[in-house]
Amino acid sequence: MSLRETLEEKPWIGWAVAGVLALVGLVLIARAVIRPAPAEQLASEILIRFQDTGDTQRMNRGMFEKQMLSQSAIAPLDPAVGINNPKTNKPTGFPEDAEYWQRLVADINAARAAANQRRGTDRPSQ
Helix, strand or coil: CCHHHHHHHCHHHHHHHHHHHHHHHHHHHHHHHHCCCHHHHHHCEEEEEECCCCCEEEEEHHHHHHHHHCCCCCCCCCCCCCEECCCCCCEEEEECCHHHHHHHHHHHHHHHHHHHHHHCCCCCCC
């Protein structure tokens, strides 16, 4: 018996498959609309406040994260050390969103620890 004959005898199978596909399509569309893509998140701006001068600076989130990743390739990040203030050249710049800062430091440190473990090093190299 062919697929066409089966669908002619039992049309509910075709409707069930169409319903499942429509539901999957709606879920995919909803996910794209509700949650922004990573590229959009990295393109958003964050406000950096420098603790020593009180100045603020808007910075692209992706550039900020890149700058944090480049501070040290292996060593864990210190949450008390931010990005350099252009006026004083001291690492006192932190995002105003403290939760984002803590999550970013934890994520970077976890990734570095996993990389060190894969390399077989217990501690960061100097």
